[in-house]
Amino acid sequence: MTEHGSFHWNELNTRDPKGVCAFYGKALGWTFEVMPMPGGPDYYVVKVQDKPVAGIFEMKGEQFEGIPAHWFAYIAVDDVDARVASATKLGATIIRAPWSIEGVGRIAIVKDPDGAVVGWMTPA
Secondary structure, three states: OOOOOOEEEEEEEEOOHHHHHHHHHHHHOOEEEEEOOOOOOOEEEEEEOOEEEEEEEEOOOHHHOOOOOEEEEEEEOOOHHHHHHHHHHOOOEEEEEEEEEOOOEEEEEEEOOOOOEEEEEEEO
């Protein structure tokens, strides 16, 4: 596991995943592996020399209206459920309660008291 408290993963949130894959593929030499997501759009795993280094997520649906394309970071935590419970006591808002993705880990989206939003993840 990535060390607790360290940045673990970065993800590009976009409305045009195929377009950004074409751009970054040409600009940086990235390759991509499509990972089907149950009940959602495909997820694109970014690879550099066959090593997964980031992801590309399609922003689809009303919850993303008005949100521009952006890079989003995830921080590794030792126990996402316990850390989220603690964070709320410290003034954080939970944007999305912890959920699990098989083979990836357990994730929550947290807004800190200053308004910055970040993912917390206990990697699988």
